[in-house]
Amino acid sequence: MTGAADTHCPYCALQCAMQLTPAVSTDASVAAAGGSPVTVSGRDFPTNRGGLCQKGWTSASLLRTPDRLTTPLLRTDGRLRLATWDEALGFVARRLRELRAESGPETVAVFGGGALTNEKAYTLGKFARAVLATPNIDYNGRFCMASAAAGANRTLGIDRGLPFPLEDLGGAQAVLLLGSNVAETMPPSVQHLAGVRAAGGLVVVDPRRSATADLTSDGRGTHVQPVPGTDLVVLLALMHVVLAEGLEDAAYVERRTTGLDDLRRSVASWWPERAEQVSGVPAETLRAVARLLAAASPSSGGAGAYVLTGRGVEQSTQGTATVTAAIDLALLLGLPGRTGSGYGAITGQGNGQGGREHGQKADQLPGYRSIEDDVARAHVAGVWGVDPADLPRSGLPAVELLARLGTPAGPRALLVHGSNIVVSAPDADRVRERIAALDLLVVCDLVPSETALLADVVLPVTQWAEEEGTMTSLEGRVLRRRRALHAPAGVRSELDILADLARRLGSPVRFPTDPAEVFDELARASAGGRADYSGLSHARLDAEPDLFWPCPATPEGEPPHPGTPRLFTRDFPTADGRARLVAVDHTGTVDDVHPGAPVYLVTGRVLAQYQSGAQTRRVPELVRAAPEPLVEIHPLLAERYGIEDGAWVRLDSARGRAVARARVTDAVRIDTVFMAFHWAGEGSVNHLTSDATDPVSGMPGLKVCAVSIEACDNPYDDVSDDGPQERALPTGAGAAA
Ligand code: SF4
Numbered sequence: 061m062t063g064a065a066d067t068h069c070p071y072c073a074l075q076c077a078m079q080l081t082p083a084v085s086t087d088a089s090v091a092a093a094g095g096s097p098v099t100v101s102g103r104d105f106p107t108n109r110g111g112l113c114q115k116g117w118t119s120a121s122l123l124r125t126p127d128r129l130t131t132p133l134l135r136t137d138g139r140l141r142l143a144t145w146d147e148a149l150g151f152v153a154r155r156l157r158e159l160r161a162e163s164g165p166e167t168v169a170v171f172g173g174g175a176l177t178n179e180k181a182y183t184l185g186k187f188a189r190a191v192l193a194t195p196n197i198d199y200n201g202r203f204c205m206a207s208a209a210a211g212a213n214r215t216l217g218i219d220r221g222l223p224f225p226l227e228d229l230g231g232a233q234a235v236l237l238l239g240s241n242v243a244e245t246m247p248p249s250v251q252h253l254a255g256v257r258a259a260g261g262l263v264v265v266d267p268r269r270s271a272t273a274d275l276t277s278d279g280r281g282t283h284v285q286p287v288p289g290t291d292l293v294v295l296l297a298l299m300h301v302v303l304a305e306g307l308e309d310a311a312y313v314e315r316r317t318t319g320l321d322d323l324r325r326s327v328a329s330w331w332p333e334r335a336e337q338v339s340g341v342p343a344e345t346l347r348a349v350a351r352l353l354a355a356a357s358p359s360s361g362g363a364g365a366y367v368l369t370g371r372g373v374e375q376s377t378q379g380t381a382t383v384t385a386a387i388d389l390a391l392l393l394g395l396p397g398r399t400g401s402g403y404g405a406i407t408g409q410g411n412g413q414g415g416r417e418h419g420q421k422a423d424q425l426p427g428y429r430s431i432e433d434d435v436a437r438a439h440v441a442g443v444w445g446v447d448p449a450d451l452p453r454s455g456l457p458a459v460e461l462l463a464r465l466g467t468p469a470g471p472r473a474l475l476v477h478g479s480n481i482v483v484s485a486p487d488a489d490r491v492r493e494r495i496a497a498l499d500l501l502v503v504c505d506l507v508p509s510e511t512a513l514l515a516d517v518v519l520p521v522t523q524w525a526e527e528e529g530t531m532t533s534l535e536g537r538v539l540r541r542r543r544a545l546h547a548p549a550g551v552r553s554e555l556d557i558l559a560d561l562a563r564r565l566g567s568p569v570r571f572p573t574d575p576a577e578v579f580d581e582l583a584r585a586s587a588g589g590r591a592d593y594s595g596l597s598h599a600r601l602d603a604e605p606d607l608f609w610p611c612p613a614t615p616e617g618e619p620p621h622p623g624t625p626r627l628f629t630r631d632f633p634t635a636d637g638r639a640r641l642v643a644v645d646h647t648g649t650v651d652d653v654h655p656g657a658p659v660y661l662v663t664g665r666v667l668a669q670y671q672s673g674a675q676t677r678r679v680p681e682l683v684r685a686a687p688e689p690l691v692e693i694h695p696l697l698a699e700r701y702g703i704e705d706g707a708w709v710r711l712d713s714a715r716g717r718a719v720a721r722a723r724v725t726d727a728v729r730i731d732t733v734f735m736a737f738h739w740a741g742e743g744s745v746n747h748l749t750s751d752a753t754d755p756v757s758g759m760p761g762l763k764v765c766a767v768s769i770e771a772c773d774n775p776y777d778d779v780s781d782d783g784p785q786e787r788a789l790p791t792g793a794g795a796a797a
Contacts, residue, residue: 070524073407077105111248129520153564169471172199172420173478174409177529185419195455202458208405211383222404223627234261234356239372243271289649297335307354309394319641326643364400397628414532427589457758466497657766669738689743716747
């Protein structure tokens with residue numbers, strides 16, 4: 061035990077501040093009692109103001125989860141067995157050398173995660189480029205923020221989820237929230253919507269009456285419930301109304317943007333009545349929402365307006381276009397860069413923001429630089445001590461990378477860090493097939509996730525409260541993660557593992573393992589980039605816990621840069637300082653309903669589970685709160701198919717099948733069913749989802765697909781043992797053994 065520590069939650073991008081306090085006197089007594097080694101309390105911070113959600117309150121359970129991995133595992137004769145670190149890493153290094161010698165450096169792929177600290181994400185990107193020399197690195201943020209990033213980069217010139225502090229929302233008169241269920245995914249954030257709710261200005265766009273949409277049910281807000289996959293039509297119609305009625309901020313548009321003529325032409329044909337036919341949203345609602353936003357905007361003398369997007373509209377094959385339209389709307393209204401107004405994307409994963417800034421994305425180097433930019437390559441290569449010519453170019457985005465695994469021209473080895481891809485990736489059955497075709501799968505994880513159980517080598521790693529580092533919140537605020545207790549014996553940090561592997565592979569590149577030193581190197585590598593961290597250090601963040609990037613280093617003798625809580629106040633980071641209005645159009649859902657699959661499936665999240673559930677399905681309180689996936693189905697649709705509340709339902713799509721119990725509720729549209737994606741097994745919704753991707757961002761259209769439904773029998777009737785996880789692990793692999 062190391063004593064009380066001020067840190068942040070291990071889960072979502074709100075990164076609620078918490079304090080961890082030793083619960084008992086010794087690690088040994090905790091282990092013996094099977095209890096939690098720390099108690100969690102909320103800590104006052106601008107984002108959560110002392111609040112935590114159920115996931116945060118129960119997060120200490122993760123630290124002593126009974127199946128915590130504490131020993132490397134090596135597959136021999138088809139079964140995972142205990143191994144020493146030397147044996148496991150020696151095996152990995154040997155196989156990597158052999159495969160690279162046979163098939164070249166591109167045969168090794170790396171898959172990272174948005175939960176890794178900045179230091180780990182940076183080191184993983186460096187390891188892939190400077191040691192493995194492979195272009196094939198990407199991460200699960202491709203499933204999360206890629207469309208928001210692409211849309212923001214091409215319009216605003218930079219991608220920072222919220223370009224303003226979250227608490228700025230508190231003064232808004234209107235907020236248009238598209239495809240985000242913050243009341244369940246990050247409940248403490250809802251307090252920042254209290255002002256706009258009181259003003260009657262909260263507009264939630266969601267095909268489902270989610271807990272967030274329910275915030276409007278007092279009659280003072282608006283729930284817009286479009287046909288799944290038609291959010292873009294709603295935005296095009298809102299822009300049509302703004303321009304047709306002269307509600308735009310003409311002076312702002314003239315001074316701070318380009319592209320109005322093309323945009324005007326592109327939305328001319330989306331008059332509200334036509335949009336109503338496609339989206340199902342009444343024309344008068346569309347007009348009312350446009351006028352509400354315009355009245356709240358600064359040019360009308362309003363108190364301020366925000367347009368916010370989330371995964372509901374971004375996880376789409378037209379996700380980039382939808383985000384682009386949301387930003388176009390915000391620009392027409394003169395919101396970005398104005399006090400009390402703006403556009404933002406609500407990041408999902410804990411370090412979804414930092415994870416995409418420091419090099420684990422296929423086309424990026426640290427500092428949010430392009431790997432195709434020769435100046436950036438030279439700078440980063442200089443920090444790493446390698447020849448820029450030796451750095452690979454862009455690799456494959458995540459979905460394409462997974463689809464190529466084990467194919468004749470695709471990667472033969474995959475290293476996975478902080479990601480449970482066989483649950484979280486679209487068309488998961490196909491992903492499982494591709495993984496089975498690999499010559500080598502290495503997974504670093506803290507628990508035997510579904511992906512880890514398929515691995516040839518499993519390496520047990522430190523988690524959250526056992527490590528130092530930094531995370532970057534959804535607002536670009538760089539936060540210190542602090543260690544509250546020592547990791548169990550036998551567990552190592554990815555920083556150590558990658559440094560060890562680099563050495564075993566004969567690389568001359570230096571890999572520091574002290575997180576503060578890694579951060580200093582990251583900061584140097586980011587200098588001059590869009591996400592410039594060069595004025596930050598662990599020591600400075602300890603003293604000033606409220607710093608936002610960009611925060612460049614200043615010349616010797618000058619005061620340190622104060623960081624940048626609010627972007628775009630003077631100009632946009634584009635060549636001419638103006639934002640781009642970019643014309644887009646609705647192309648429709650790739651996997652649309654048809655007679656063989658006549659119902660829309662919409663996927664999402666529930667409060668008591670997080671992402672693939674690898675962590676939260678191991679927390680008893682959360683399992684009691686949300687034990688299994690449910691198919692939400694409208695009463696009339698349920699009646700048509702003879703499905704009763706609690707009965708088993710089978711969903712089939714062009715990819716596969718999922719089976720779960722029904723929850724009959726009028727919260728979903730009559731043409732739509734909803735499932736959360738946190739579970740593995742028969743009820744894993746990603747058996748059904750499509751791996752079709754957005755052509756700009758490479759983001760999969762996880763949110764909407766077409767399914768058929770019917771009542772069925774309990775698929776678990778024949779299961780008489782404890783399930784695959786317990787069968788697959790050797791005795792002694794975990795902390796409880
Ligand atoms: Fe953790 Fe997110 Fe819940 Fe806050 S809202 S306690 S960061 S899961």
